[in-house]
Amino acid sequence: MTDPIIEASHVGFAYRGGAAALTDVSLAVHPGRNVALVGESGAGKTTLLRILLGLARPSTGVLRFDGAPLTRRGLRPYRRAAQAVFQDPYSSLDPRQRIGRIVAEPLRGLGLPNDPARVAAALDAVGLPADTATRYPHEFSGGQRQRIAIARAIVGNPRLLLADEPVSALDLTTRVRIVDLLATLRAERNLTILLVSHDLGVVAELCDETAVLEKGRLVEQGRTADVLGRPSHPYTQRLLSSVPRLPAAT
Amino acid sequence: MSLLDVAGLRVTDRAGNVIVDDVSFDLSPGDRVGLIGESGSGKSLTALAVLGLLPPGLTATGSVRLDGHDMIRSPRGHGTAATVVFQEPLTALDPLMTAGRQIAGPLRRLRGLRGAALRAAVHEALAEVRLTDTDRIARSYPHQLSGGQRQRVAIAMAVACRPKLLIADEPTTALDVTVQAEILDLLDRIVTTNGTALLFITHDLPVAARVVRDTHVLRQGRVVESGPITSLIAAPRHPYTRTLVDSARRFDAALQEERS
Numbered sequence: 001m002t003d004p005i006i007e008a009s010h011v012g013f014a015y016r017g018g019a020a021a022l023t024d025v026s027l028a029v030h031p032g033r034n035v036a037l038v039g040e041s042g043a044g045k046t047t048l049l050r051i052l053l054g055l056a057r058p059s060t061g062v063l064r065f066d067g068a069p070l071t072r073r074g075l076r077p078y079r080r081a082a083q084a085v086f087q088d089p090y091s092s093l094d095p096r097q098r099i100g101r102i103v104a105e106p107l108r109g110l111g112l113p114n115d116p117a118r119v120a121a122a123l124d125a126v127g128l129p130a131d132t133a134t135r136y137p138h139e140f141s142g143g144q145r146q147r148i149a150i151a152r153a154i155v156g157n158p159r160l161l162l163a164d165e166p167v168s169a170l171d172l173t174t175r176v177r178i179v180d181l182l183a184t185l186r187a188e189r190n191l192t193i194l195l196v197s198h199d200l201g202v203v204a205e206l207c208d209e210t211a212v213l214e215k216g217r218l219v220e221q222g223r224t225a226d227v228l229g230r231p232s233h234p235y236t237q238r239l240l241s242s243v244p245r246l247p248a249a250t
Numbered sequence: 251m252s253l254l255d256v257a258g259l260r261v262t263d264r265a266g267n268v269i270v271d272d273v274s275f276d277l278s279p280g281d282r283v284g285l286i287g288e289s290g291s292g293k294s295l296t297a298l299a300v301l302g303l304l305p306p307g308l309t310a311t312g313s314v315r316l317d318g319h320d321m322i323r324s325p326r327g328h329g330t331a332a333t334v335v336f337q338e339p340l341t342a343l344d345p346l347m348t349a350g351r352q353i354a355g356p357l358r359r360l361r362g363l364r365g366a367a368l369r370a371a372v373h374e375a376l377a378e379v380r381l382t383d384t385d386r387i388a389r390s391y392p393h394q395l396s397g398g399q400r401q402r403v404a405i406a407m408a409v410a411c412r413p414k415l416l417i418a419d420e421p422t423t424a425l426d427v428t429v430q431a432e433i434l435d436l437l438d439r440i441v442t443t444n445g446t447a448l449l450f451i452t453h454d455l456p457v458a459a460r461v462v463r464d465t466h467v468l469r470q471g472r473v474v475e476s477g478p479i480t481s482l483i484a485a486p487r488h489p490y491t492r493t494l495v496d497s498a499r500r501f502d503a504a505l506q507e508e509r510s
Contacts, residue, residue, distance in 0.1 A: 040426035041397065142289065171288035171453055172497045198427055201501025204508050228508040242431035243505065244456035246483055246498050 003067035004028035005160045005192060006052055006082065011061035013047055021047045022216045025061070029160060034186065034193045036203040036224065038239065039213035045196045048213065049164055052194065053084055080110050083153035087165035089145030093137040099123075100133030103152045112156050122155040123148075125189070126181060143174035147181065154185060161185075164196045179205055200243050204228055212236045251318075252276040253331075253414055253447055254300065258312035261295050261304065261471075269308070270295050271471040279414060282441065282448040284458040284479060286494070287468035293451045296468070297417050300449070301334055302326060317414055330360050333408040337420035339400035343392040349376075349403045350388030353410055360411045375410040379403070379436060398429035402436070409440055416441060419451045434460050455498045459483060467491050 007028040014020045022044045029035050039045050050056040051063065054075050063070040065078045083106060086092045093102055100119055107114045120130050126147040137145060146166060153161055163182070167175040179202055185191050197203055203210055204224060211221035212233065220233040231237045254277040261270035270292040277283050287293040299310045302325020314321040317331035333356075336342040343352060353372045357363045363371050376384040379402040392400055401421060408416055418437060422430035438461055441448045450462050458465060458479060465479045467490065475488040486492040 040428065172455065173288065173493055176497045176500055199501070200427075201505050204504035205501060225508045228505065238428055240505075242428040244430070244434070244454070244460050245502055246456050246459055246495070247480055 002031060004030050004064070005066065006070075006078075006194075007064040008048070008052065008058070009062050009064065011048070011051060011058040011063070013044075013051060013056065013059050020216055022051075022058075025213075025216075025218055027211055027218065027221070029192060029194050031159065031192055032190075033209055034195065034207040036207035036210040037194065037196045037213060038198065038200065038203060038210055040198060040239075042215075043213040044216040045213055046164065047216075049084075049162060049194075049196055053082065053162055054078060076110070080112070080156055081158055082160040082162060083156065083158040085146070085149050085153050085161065085163045085166045088169055089142050089149055090169075092149050093145055095137050097136075098133065099135055099137065099140075099148055102137070103133070103148065103155055105152060106156045110156055118155055119151075122151040125154060125185065126151045141174075142170055143178060146170060146174075146178055150178075150181065150185070154189060154191065157189070159190065159192060161191050161193045162196075163193055165198070166195070167202055168197065168199060175202070182206060200228060200240060212239070253279050253281075253317055254449070255313070255315045256296070256300065257314075259296065259299055259314060260311045261292065261299055262309050262311070264307050269471050270299065270310075272312075273466075273468070273471075273473055275466050275473070275476065277415070277447055277449060279447055280445050281464065282450065282462045284462035284465035285449065285451045285468060286453065286455060286458050286465055288453050290470065291453075291468040292471040293453075293468050294419055297334070297419050297449065297451050301332060301417065303334075330411045330413055332415040332417060333411070333413040334417040334419060335401070335404050335408045335421045337423050339397065339404040339424075340392060342404050343400060345392050347391070348388065349390050349392070349395065353388075353403065353407050356407060356411050371410065375406040376403070378409065378440065379406045381406070396429075397425050398432065401425060401429075401433055405433075405436065405440070409444065409446065412444060413446060415447045415449060417449045417451070420453070421450075422457060423452070423454070430457070437461060455483070455494050456502070467494065 009026050011022055011025045013022040037045055051058050065074055070078060103119045103122055104114055119133055123132050128147055167178050182193060186193060195207055207224050210224040210227040212219050214235045220227055220236050231240055257274045259270055259273040262268050273296055285293040285296060298304050300314055302321045304310055310322050350372050353375050354368055357368055357371050372388055373384045376387055381387050381402050422433050452458050462479055465482060466473045466476045469490050475491045483495055486495050
């Protein structure tokens, strides 16, 4: 098997003066295998995501990128390989900048050629017209803004997309369209997704593997079909039984 | 006689844009009615118009009669007929006031309770929403409580004075899924026990299906389809309702597939 793109090995993390936010977390994202990180408020999902993004350093354990420990020096190539999309499309886009400049931001930050054609291609990939580049965020709906945030994430052709609750702020019908978009990007751009989500339906739709985080510990992980199909941990069982379902079709 | 009768409700803004357009529905004592719609459908403004709480700059026309009171002409006249629980308890609760004092407010104003009787009623209200350790909760400020506890406090405040109608506007959207399940069960039990009518507002069809009997689907300010929620889910007639049902089914089916 090839090396994971990113791998957390026995990672622990505590905020200054605080209790442990993560304890002994080991998680690997292999190329082509989407991974879901599932858990509720305070479980440590966002902390783990910050560590996986290189925004926080683990207190214990190591992070490996393409098989080698991730060092400060290795951060730049890692950031070219891994980009992020966040939950709230209303706060993640700078309201004073035109979309073209927002989408091109990773190109500037990563020292890649700032090519308008790349921005246009990224906008096209997320289903937005080219003239989007000349407009401002407030002119767009929540779903369109999330498409813009995804365009920004993929403009530098990353291999890994770290998505923190990318659809939870969206209406159901918009949610379906964004999940479809992520599935298409995965197929067409060789993109592997690490999805942080509490929405098990979205997880089932999009991810091959699922890891369940409770109070800073991974309580269950494996193939999504196993974790959601035959949950062995009581917490996973409780999560599953809490999902509101439609009455069965007749 | 219906408890709530909304007929030809229109809400317009200063620029003359029609945000809620010709919405009509009624609700009898003990009914459980859903208003389902996505962002911009006008569902929350409809609820605010029912309560006479429209923000400045918005005007309601048509007719809203709540327990016999004309809510458009005299929006403050309904007394204890209806109360509301909002989506985000952290902004709905006063951050500078303990949970106990917030619940005591309406009990004092509307039921005239004082002293030991008031304290007892506050604890009863907290127990009703299944909060244990009511002493500690009553002394806590909102930031010292979890999201689920805060929403329980907000519900306790809303039902303490036994309204005839409880309006819940996306009451579980900000909560974790296990907490959401608990709060839905709680609302279900409270309205059943007290015979309170429920107007439940949500964008989430599966959530609505758990608590309401009849529903109206709103889109761009208009009701596009109404009926019992089970028949509406089983056989949606309007294309928009069908899109909503299909979207919900998509994720349901993905989850079901893993389990089979």
